[in-house]
Amino acid sequence: MTTASLRAPSKRPTPSAARQPQDGYAGKLLRVDLAKKKCWAEPWSPDAMRELVGGVGLGAMILYRETATKGGKGNVSWDHPDNRLVMATGPMAGLPAWGSSGLTVVTIGAGTNGPTSTQANGFFGTNLKYSGYDAIIIQGHAPDWVYLYINDDVVELRDARDLLGKDTWATQDTLSAKLGLSGHMLSVYSIGPAGENLARFAAIQGDYGHVASKNGCGAVMGKKKLKAVAIVRGTKALRASDPRGLMQAADDIGFDLRTDPSAKSLYEYGTLPGVVNLSRLGALPIKNYTTNVSSVDMSQWEAPKLREGFDHRGHQCSACGMHHCHMSVIRQGERKGTIVDEPEYEGWSGAGWAIGAMSDIEGVAWLNTELDKACLDVNEFGWICGWVMECQEKGYITEEQLGFRLKWGDIKGAARLIQMISHRQGFGNLLAEGVKRAAEKLGSPAKDCAIYTERGAAPRGHDHRARWDEMLDTCTAATGTLESGVPVHPTEVGQPARINTFDGEAVAKFIAGIRGRRNFEDSLGMCIFTTRTRLENLCRALNAATGWDVTVPETVRFGRRTSAILRAVSLRCGHTPDLERPSTRYGSTPIDGPAKGQAVGAQWEKMVDTWYREVGYDRKSGKPLPATLKELGLDWLTKDLWGKRA
Amino acid sequence: MLATATNVLRIHPEKCTGCLRCELACSYMQTGTFHPAKSVIRVSPFEGHTSYAPYTCTQCAEGWCMTACPVGAITINAAGAKDVLDDTCVGCKLCTIACPYGTMFYDPDTRKAFKCNLCGGAPACAEACPTAAITYEGTATEDWLGEFARVRSARVLAGVR
Ligand code: SF4
Numbered sequence: 001m002t003t004a005s006l007r008a009p010s011k012r013p014t015p016s017a018a019r020q021p022q023d024g025y026a027g028k029l030l031r032v033d034l035a036k037k038k039c040w041a042e043p044w045s046p047d048a049m050r051e052l053v054g055g056v057g058l059g060a061m062i063l064y065r066e067t068a069t070k071g072g073k074g075n076v077s078w079d080h081p082d083n084r085l086v087m088a089t090g091p092m093a094g095l096p097a098w099g100s101s102g103l104t105v106v107t108i109g110a111g112t113n114g115p116t117s118t119q120a121n122g123f124f125g126t127n128l129k130y131s132g133y134d135a136i137i138i139q140g141h142a143p144d145w146v147y148l149y150i151n152d153d154v155v156e157l158r159d160a161r162d163l164l165g166k167d168t169w170a171t172q173d174t175l176s177a178k179l180g181l182s183g184h185m186l187s188v189y190s191i192g193p194a195g196e197n198l199a200r201f202a203a204i205q206g207d208y209g210h211v212a213s214k215n216g217c218g219a220v221m222g223k224k225k226l227k228a229v230a231i232v233r234g235t236k237a238l239r240a241s242d243p244r245g246l247m248q249a250a251d252d253i254g255f256d257l258r259t260d261p262s263a264k265s266l267y268e269y270g271t272l273p274g275v276v277n278l279s280r281l282g283a284l285p286i287k288n289y290t291t292n293v294s295s296v297d298m299s300q301w302e303a304p305k306l307r308e309g310f311d312h313r314g315h316q317c318s319a320c321g322m323h324h325c326h327m328s329v330i331r332q333g334e335r336k337g338t339i340v341d342e343p344e345y346e347g348w349s350g351a352g353w354a355i356g357a358m359s360d361i362e363g364v365a366w367l368n369t370e371l372d373k374a375c376l377d378v379n380e381f382g383w384i385c386g387w388v389m390e391c392q393e394k395g396y397i398t399e400e401q402l403g404f405r406l407k408w409g410d411i412k413g414a415a416r417l418i419q420m421i422s423h424r425q426g427f428g429n430l431l432a433e434g435v436k437r438a439a440e441k442l443g444s445p446a447k448d449c450a451i452y453t454e455r456g457a458a459p460r461g462h463d464h465r466a467r468w469d470e471m472l473d474t475c476t477a478a479t480g481t482l483e484s485g486v487p488v489h490p491t492e493v494g495q496p497a498r499i500n501t502f503d504g505e506a507v508a509k510f511i512a513g514i515r516g517r518r519n520f521e522d523s524l525g526m527c528i529f530t531t532r533t534r535l536e537n538l539c540r541a542l543n544a545a546t547g548w549d550v551t552v553p554e555t556v557r558f559g560r561r562t563s564a565i566l567r568a569v570s571l572r573c574g575h576t577p578d579l580e581r582p583s584t585r586y587g588s589t590p591i592d593g594p595a596k597g598q599a600v601g602a603q604w605e606k607m608v609d610t611w612y613r614e615v616g617y618d619r620k621s622g623k624p625l626p627a628t629l630k631e632l633g634l635d636w637l638t639k640d641l642w643g644k645r646a
Numbered sequence: 647m648l649a650t651a652t653n654v655l656r657i658h659p660e661k662c663t664g665c666l667r668c669e670l671a672c673s674y675m676q677t678g679t680f681h682p683a684k685s686v687i688r689v690s691p692f693e694g695h696t697s698y699a700p701y702t703c704t705q706c707a708e709g710w711c712m713t714a715c716p717v718g719a720i721t722i723n724a725a726g727a728k729d730v731l732d733d734t735c736v737g738c739k740l741c742t743i744a745c746p747y748g749t750m751f752y753d754p755d756t757r758k759a760f761k762c763n764l765c766g767g768a769p770a771c772a773e774a775c776p777t778a779a780i781t782y783e784g785t786a787t788e789d790w791l792g793e794f795a796r797v798r799s800a801r802v803l804a805g806v807r
């Protein structure tokens with residue numbers, strides 16, 4: 001919006017708005033106890049909002065406070081009724097900044113059996129907030145399968161037995177038809193068969209193509225016998241403290257995303273350019289990390305080419321102007337006419353390159369959506385399917401064991417594997433345990449080919465042997481996945497604009513130095529792509545929404561505070577620093593390609609040492625040091641972690 | 647684009663991504679809060695989750711709502727839009743029945759009718775739309791959605807998912 005439309009709005013004060021306790025927020029948390037079949041609204045105070053913001057900030061504190069075992073020393077496991085499934089949005093959700101409908105899922109995940117923070121978008125945040133809630137906090141296990149229905153003040157646990165076995169898209173189709181609501185009038189975040197059958201890398205999928213995929217959050221939902229959360233777009237109002245300022249900040253962010261070199265290609269093509277760009281760095285994972293040299297003509301993988309290959313329908317998240325989320329219609333071949341979600345870079349890698357599918361582009365696009373429908377994390381699927389393919393080639397997994405022959409690039413075979421894993425059929429039962437557990441069960445030499453972290457997480461869809469920053473981040477983060485994330489304007493937080501990615505010391509300092517921003521973004525109810533602007537702009541938008549005076553240093557401090565709380569939870573879960581390392585293959589040295597010979601293993605210990613020193617955590621115990629906690633304003637946590645005398 | 651009295655909201659449905667930002671902007675202009683349930687532009691889905699298009703008052707020449715209003719509460723504002731005079735409107739809802747396009751609304755909170763008034767000449771929806779699927783221009787009004795709706799409903803009608 002230009003300023004022309006920003007004069008005072010005409011008329012009609014909205015009575016419901018007058019009751020808003022804090023600008024930018026809906027004002028209530030929705031609590032659900034599945035065992036007791038009870039749902040209730042819990043107000044939260046403006047002070048708590050300022051302290052925890054929302055998303056992962058809120059979720060981390062809930063995990064810390066509510067998932068400890070008696071006595072506070074240990075933590076409940078992912079499958080315990082006291083585990084919490086937090087589905088939180090944040091203050092920017094439902095407001096006009098681009099991509100502002102963010103969902104952050106926080107729980108004790110089935111992958112690492114430790115804390116999780118994983119994001120999706122769509123219309124979750126918008127629909128939830130217009131119903132009057134900032135987050136849903138779910139506890140207990142339902143005796144029978146239910147779905148949660150939210151329609152303003154009508155919140156019900158409804159029988160979901162007829163939805164069982166349905167994939168996530170069919171679940172949404174069915175609920176839409178049943179409730180007579182189409183398009184964004186109804187948001188559905190659900191699990192497919194993989195979640196129902198507790199696959200440890202099951203995801204939560206919503207609004208046709210938006211996936212909170214990490215750490216088996218879908219298995220937690222399955223364990224709770226919660227098939228879906230269905231949110232009717234509410235009829236309440238949200239008030240911004242300074243609506244004109246908010247729209248101006250939102251437009252400035254939009255301008256930045258459209259024009260800034262660091263965001264422009266994302267604006268135009270989403271994450272599609274990743275395939276070619278990462279292949280040039282040796283960071284595109286090819287055939288389970290066995291090579292970094294592409295055997296196909298890369299020009300067909302250029303972003304414009306990938307786009308041109310399909311008919312498209314825009315499918316953007318709330319208020320988003322990015323040319324990112326699309327629905328693609330397959331134009332040719334046996335799946336002609338099928339509508340799929342345009343794969344992200346990670347879809348092309350996990351459902352494509354990692355499993356050696358490098359030519360059948362339509363096939364990869366289709367397989368990626370099959371994963372969303374089954375609700376499996378595309379990254380971990382790529383590692384597990386690629387691993388099985390490699391092991392079969394090498395004779396470590398026999399045709400008899402698997403039940404069929406699975407060759408590199410076999411899309412139909414991979415789809416068969418999805419079904420076996422989602423239904424825990426045959427060998428699929430072992431694979432559903434996730435790449436680490438399956439590999440450990442088979443032992444060497446198969447184990448040595450598997451890509452995972454010793455904590456039990458699967459990396460994102462890159463070859464981190466050429467992205468040491470992400471490998472270190474993946475291994476050290478309490479959540480088992482990127483905590484610092486991709487740097488956005490690092491100079492803004494006092495870090496160098498660029499570093500040598502093969503200088504372990506520099507990498508560790510850099511990853512420690514940019515820490516904080518990601519957790520802040522994941523607390524706002526926005527998308528990590530639409531927050532690719534300077535933090536200053538995000539503060540402006542947040543302050544206009546809430547009336548606060550948040551500054552850039554405060555955002556970083558907030559994010560680090562959240563990290564420390566998540567770390568305290570992970571320590572309670574028994575995650576010790578010795579688990580913070582890559583598996584043999586994950587930490588190996590590339591034998592060819594642009595990163596050939598770069599040995600992360602040789603520098604690993606030094607990198608971790610440096611990281612610990614820089615973040616102010618104790619290398620031996622893994623605990624944040626008292627001085628660090630003091631600086632973060634977490635003295636109460638010092639007492640819990642170090643005892644009274646610290 | 648120069649705003650003149652003959653400007654209309656032109657819809658380019660093929661550009662719409664269904665982000666609903668227009669509804670947010672509209673509701674802000676109408677109510678001072680973000681409140682899509684009270685937006686007077688509504689984005690409808692076609693084919694469930696794959697095609698969307700916005701729809702609002704066409705400011706039709708007949709002015710059915712004006713004709714129907716028994717107390718003369720609907721007038722034409724400087725931008726050429728039919729506009730409800732809040733002080734005069736008695737909330738009888740006749741206009742909502744008279745409008746053949748379904749773009750006249752009734753607000754139970756204020757007990758008044760409400761509709762698109764072209765924001766007095768600078769429509770917020772057109773300015774908010776990130777894809778220029780809504781433009782405000784001097785052209786004759788037309789059925790912007792007909793062909794799009796026909797094509798994009800075919801799959802649903804045929805039962806293809
Ligand atoms: S960038 Fe993509 S994921 Fe993010 S909000 Fe926009 S459409 Fe959604």
Ligand code: SF4
Binds near residue numbers: 775776
């Ligand atoms: S703002 Fe534009 S793209 Fe978004 S829903 Fe409205 S018309 Fe469609």
